[in-house]
Amino acid sequence: MSVAAAIRARDPAELPGKRDEDWRWTDLRGLVREVPAPSAPLDPATLRPGSFDALADEVVVVANGGEARIAVNAGGSRTVALRIVSRGAGAHAGRVSVSVALGGRLTLLESYEGEGAYLAHTALAFEIAEGAAVERIVLADDDAEGVSVSQAEVRLEPGADFAQTVLTGGARRQRLETVVHHPGGHAELRLDGAYLLADRRHADLTTVVTHEAVDGTTEQLTKGVVRDQARGVFQGRIVVAQGADRTDARMGHHALILSDRAEVDAKPELLIYADDVSCAHGNTVGALDEDALFYARQRGIPEPDARAMLTEAFVGEVVERIGHDGARELAAAWVSERLRGA
Amino acid sequence: MLSVKNLHAAVDGKEILKGLSLDVPAGEVHAIMGPNGAGKSTLSYVLTGREGYEVTQGSATLDGDDLLALAPNERAAKGVFLSFQYPLEIPGVPALTFIRTALNAQRKARGEPEVTAPEFLRLAKTKAAELKIDFDMLKRALNVGFSGGEKKRMEILQMAMLSPRFLILDETDSGLDIDALRIVADGVNALRSPDRAMLVITHYQRLLDYIKPDRVHVLSAGRIVASGGPELALELEREGYDKYARAA
Numbered sequence: 001m002s003v004a005a006a007i008r009a010r011d012p013a014e015l016p017g018k019r020d021e022d023w024r025w026t027d028l029r030g031l032v033r034e035v036p037a038p039s040a041p042l043d044p045a046t047l048r049p050g051s052f053d054a055l056a057d058e059v060v061v062v063a064n065g066g067e068a069r070i071a072v073n074a075g076g077s078r079t080v081a082l083r084i085v086s087r088g089a090g091a092h093a094g095r096v097s098v099s100v101a102l103g104g105r106l107t108l109l110e111s112y113e114g115e116g117a118y119l120a121h122t123a124l125a126f127e128i129a130e131g132a133a134v135e136r137i138v139l140a141d142d143d144a145e146g147v148s149v150s151q152a153e154v155r156l157e158p159g160a161d162f163a164q165t166v167l168t169g170g171a172r173r174q175r176l177e178t179v180v181h182h183p184g185g186h187a188e189l190r191l192d193g194a195y196l197l198a199d200r201r202h203a204d205l206t207t208v209v210t211h212e213a214v215d216g217t218t219e220q221l222t223k224g225v226v227r228d229q230a231r232g233v234f235q236g237r238i239v240v241a242q243g244a245d246r247t248d249a250r251m252g253h254h255a256l257i258l259s260d261r262a263e264v265d266a267k268p269e270l271l272i273y274a275d276d277v278s279c280a281h282g283n284t285v286g287a288l289d290e291d292a293l294f295y296a297r298q299r300g301i302p303e304p305d306a307r308a309m310l311t312e313a314f315v316g317e318v319v320e321r322i323g324h325d326g327a328r329e330l331a332a333a334w335v336s337e338r339l340r341g342a
Numbered sequence: 343m344l345s346v347k348n349l350h351a352a353v354d355g356k357e358i359l360k361g362l363s364l365d366v367p368a369g370e371v372h373a374i375m376g377p378n379g380a381g382k383s384t385l386s387y388v389l390t391g392r393e394g395y396e397v398t399q400g401s402a403t404l405d406g407d408d409l410l411a412l413a414p415n416e417r418a419a420k421g422v423f424l425s426f427q428y429p430l431e432i433p434g435v436p437a438l439t440f441i442r443t444a445l446n447a448q449r450k451a452r453g454e455p456e457v458t459a460p461e462f463l464r465l466a467k468t469k470a471a472e473l474k475i476d477f478d479m480l481k482r483a484l485n486v487g488f489s490g491g492e493k494k495r496m497e498i499l500q501m502a503m504l505s506p507r508f509l510i511l512d513e514t515d516s517g518l519d520i521d522a523l524r525i526v527a528d529g530v531n532a533l534r535s536p537d538r539a540m541l542v543i544t545h546y547q548r549l550l551d552y553i554k555p556d557r558v559h560v561l562s563a564g565r566i567v568a569s570g571g572p573e574l575a576l577e578l579e580r581e582g583y584d585k586y587a588r589a590a
Contacts, residue, residue: 289430291430292430292431292432294393294414295429295430297391297413298426300415300418300419300447300448302413302415302447302451303413303415314434316434
């Protein structure tokens, strides 16, 4: 049962659907009645430059499917822009492997750039060695008609750092999933995200973190803003395995619903099988604070600007945690444009 | 300047203001005193246009312009400023950003050019120093984690920077110790001028030792039931609101 298999076999029965517990809010089987024909090949040379290109040492493009490999040698340091591009109404699957050797550093600036009514799947595999550090920043600009699933599996070694920020505007249906095998051993994990959804767009940010041994930390902050008839999904699961003592895990998910017909579904889960752990989660879903809104208007700020300012500030907390300066500025501009343009 | 005539207003269908009339000419400071529940805060919210405060009768004008027909931000651009009894916390928005956004929005509404960043910073530094506010505090999210006194000082700072023409101070002394009260009062008094007017809403006389009013009005059960000079405030302090509550 997987999206990649469904695309390969052109068999919609292979798609996950609402009967699968982890997919019940992102039903693909009910949506995609027929798997489209394979997408036509796309020549990366015909694409406009990507938004992250100027910040990167190297640009890697996966266009309408295909494979790519990104590697950082021991002690090396690189900034790579990874562009996952979808064009047209076909189906395609891509695979990306990322490895960072001992003590290496990688900033991965990953963008999803879609135009059309495609069905796309991307599988990413990260292998992060001891003492290595990765910051992954994902900007997902899928098409309102596109269906896109990205699944990343991250294997950390002790002492590794992995920090991630996913920003998305959603798609017809979209899931950005991150599964992390956390070895403890002072490895540090940050998994942040923000979904800003309008019209009938859908986005699903799903994360699964398994703490497998002692002394691991996880910090997670996800924020969402939904309006119109959009739907945001957050599923965050943190598993602390037996014996993974002194794990410190914190998860927060906070969403603003800006219209009566928008929807947010959230499932934060902490599954703790160890004794000596510090774990917490917070989850809130609500409207914009009307008192704060009046306060801003009393000071002279017109209502649409006041709403945008307060909403931007709400999402800003996620953006501010991005470590890479250039990416943070780009992310802030992207958020601002999304919120003020909508 | 401000002219309120026979104002009736309701919250959740319950009438709170019941025919309130009040004139505050330019250059004057008027105090509104009254027992809890008299409608003091309701008056401040009705004048500034808060949602949920429904005007059922009467008028309120500023220099002849119908305030009640304007959106809250339009009233602000006309120069109406409310110092909140409980200033709101604005997470994620640094105080400087908030004030600059407000100032430029007001200027834009009045057809004036925006202030430049250096001009703005200079103004902020000067005013913060006058109010003994640490400038670094202005880089923090507005009012988030500030003490009651700090929030009130931040209100006066905004007032000083936005330079409004009609000021409403709603229980500005609550939460202030005596030193903070003096700083706040100095800040307010510095804004007294022939082309400005102020409405000082307070339960206690204490604030009026520092911000001396030209006129004092007693608000009880939604109406002004007595008006007089500063001596009226002292009388209220001595004798309480009982006789006015009965009169209402």
